[in-house]
Amino acid sequence: MLATYTIIISMSLIIIASFLSYWFQSYFFDQKKEQFLDKSYMIQGIAMKYMERDGDATSQQVNDIITIISKYIKSDIWLTDSMGYVYAVSNKDHKEFMGKQVFGEELDKLRQGHTFEITGPYAGAFDKTVRVYGTPIINESGSFKGSIILYNSIDEISSPLKRVYEIIWISAIFAIIFSCIVIYYFSQKIIIKPLAEINSVARKISNGDVNKRVYLKSNDEIGELAQTFNFMADSVEKNEKNRREFISNVSHEIRSPITSIKGFIGGILDGVIPEEKEKYYLSIAYEEIQRLTRLVNDLLDMSAIEAGEFSLKIIKVDINEIIRLTVIKNETKIKEKRACVDVCFEEDNLFVAGDQDRLVQVITNLLDNSIKYVNEGGKIKISSKTKGRKAFISVFNDGPQIAEEDLLHIWDRFYKADKARTVKDSTGLGLAIVRNIITQLQEDIWVENKDKGVYFTFTLMKVE
Numbered sequence: 415m416l417a418t419y420t421i422i423i424s425m426s427l428i429i430i431a432s433f434l435s436y437w438f439q440s441y442f443f444d445q446k447k448e449q450f451l452d453k454s455y456m457i458q459g460i461a462m463k464y465m466e467r468d469g470d471a472t473s474q475q476v477n478d479i480i481t482i483i484s485k486y487i488k489s490d491i492w493l494t495d496s497m498g499y500v501y502a503v504s505n506k507d508h509k510e511f512m513g514k515q516v517f518g519e520e521l522d523k524l525r526q527g528h529t530f531e532i533t534g535p536y537a538g539a540f541d542k543t544v545r546v547y548g549t550p551i552i553n554e555s556g557s558f559k560g561s562i563i564l565y566n567s568i569d570e571i572s573s574p575l576k577r578v579y580e581i582i583w584i585s586a587i588f589a590i591i592f593s594c595i596v597i598y599y600f601s602q603k604i605i606i607k608p609l610a611e612i613n614s615v616a617r618k619i620s621n622g623d624v625n626k627r628v629y630l631k632s633n634d635e636i637g638e639l640a641q642t643f644n645f646m647a648d649s650v651e652k653n654e655k656n657r658r659e660f661i662s663n664v665s666h667e668i669r670s671p672i673t674s675i676k677g678f679i680g681g682i683l684d685g686v687i688p689e690e691k692e693k694y695y696l697s698i699a700y701e702e703i704q705r706l707t708r709l710v711n712d713l714l715d716m717s718a719i720e721a722g723e724f725s726l727k728i729i730k731v732d733i734n735e736i737i738r739l740t741v742i743k744n745e746t747k748i749k750e751k752r753a754c755v756d757v758c759f760e761e762d763n764l765f766v767a768g769d770q771d772r773l774v775q776v777i778t779n780l781l782d783n784s785i786k787y788v789n790e791g792g793k794i795k796i797s798s799k800t801k802g803r804k805a806f807i808s809v810f811n812d813g814p815q816i817a818e819e820d821l822l823h824i825w826d827r828f829y830k831a832d833k834a835r836t837v838k839d840s841t842g843l844g845l846a847i848v849r850n851i852i853t854q855l856q857e858d859i860w861v862e863n864k865d866k867g868v869y870f871t872f873t874l875m876k877v878e
């Protein structure tokens with residue numbers, strides 16, 4: 415980026431400097447020309463007099479006068495007659511041109527009363543490049559009488575120009591260096607350092623240092639980027655924490671049944687457990703294995719639901735029928751708790767849009783909780799009703815209410831509110847699965863402490 419900026423600025427300044435140099439050169443030459451032409455009028459008078467043999471000007475005098483003027487205007491002078499033959503020169507070194515024709519097509523221009531200027535070697539006269547200005551001499555009656563030629567070696571004219579060029583180019587170089595320093599400083603401060611910091615933090619996070627953050631306070635896009643980056647880092651950290659917790663929960667949940675199964679079977683094999691008690695301990699081991707199976711199934715369901723692998727088969731299902739069947743399936747457990755189940759429907763059938771198996775799982779998990787947490791001999795109530803296009807299904811049980819601080823967390827995986835009281839057969843996955851399914855159906859579920867118990871209510875879309 416720095417290189418690009420530097421190149422752009424250098425190119426712009428070089429273009430400006432070249433343009434200025436060119437403009438200044440043409441301005442300078444124009445000025446010079448005007449100055450020369452202006453001076454050439456001084457010579458006209460004397461030249462005219464000599465040409466018209468009017469007065470007593472001799473060739474020598476003419477030569478002397480133009481020599482003086484040439485010194486004054488710092489430029490060599492030739493005078494030619496109307497045919498283009500040189501008859502006076504200001505510089506003694508040019509005597510050889512006396513009496514020679516020095517014009518090409520310029521003579522025609524002069525005859526028509528125009529001036530001319532040439533830059534280059536002139537009339538085969540000089541090795542070096544010269545700048546030549548020619549003006550016609552025209553008498554009062556308007557006839558062409560000859561011409562004045564002024565010339566300078568280009569080096570002489572250019573020497574003041576060189577100074578100006580130097581100033582222009584030195585300024586340009588300084589401007590380039592200065593702007594590069596300024597760009598470097600600001601880009602370091604505004605872009606490069608902050609980006610380098612974000613970069614290094616990103617690298618640390620990717621190496622597992624997920625609690626690293628970028629500390630940048632600026633009100634620009636980089637500041638915004640840093641903020642967004644930190645949000646991303648927060649969520650990475652949260653995910654990482656969840657993942658660790660999840661793994662430790664799962665391992666814990668799996669280890670405890672395995673430990674007890676191992677203990678019982680080991681005891682039987684070693685003969686520590688008396689033969690008449692073997693069956694009893696085997697049945698406990700069998701229960702533990704069932705618990706493990708349930709846990710693994712729940713985990714598999716859970717990860718499939720979270721990964722979105724469950725493409726829900728949304729069809730028209732009768733939720734009342736699902737409730738009836740689920741209650742019947744759980745009869746033994748209900749009886750064990752001597753609970754009384756109250757099922758309350760507006761009509762026999764209530765058709766909703768949903769996935770049959772997943773809705774069975776929802777009702778099963780909710781009813782399972784109710785049975786688990788209902789008071790001995792308490793009441794469980796399941797009801798379904800409709801309001802507009804929605805169906806509301808709620809599962810109530812009287813029993814201990816859920817503490818305020820737990821209300822938000824009971825939906826989390828492995829969360830068990832009352833750890834001491836919670837029954838052994840519990841993993842804390844039930845509600846997480848329920849909520850995942852309901853969310854995938856794009857419906858709502860919520861919990862309320864009411865009527866000395868707990869209500870779980872969820873919505874479904876009614877189908878006619």
Ligand SMILES: Nc1ncnc2c1ncn2[C@@H]1O[C@H](COP(=O)(O)OP(=O)(O)OP(=O)(O)O)[C@@H](O)[C@H]1O
Nearest residue numbers: 783784787824830831832840841842843844845868
């Ligand atoms: N009907 C209820 N009454 C009181 N507390 C409840 C009720 N339902 C759930 N909870 C609380 O919410 C927690 C989470 O419930 P969830 O169903 O997810 O797990 P669990 O029942 O403990 O285990 P799992 O269902 O996986 O066997 C429970 O541990 C319990 O503390």
Ligand SMILES: [Mg+2]
Nearest residue numbers: 779783844845
């Ligand atoms: Mg449960």
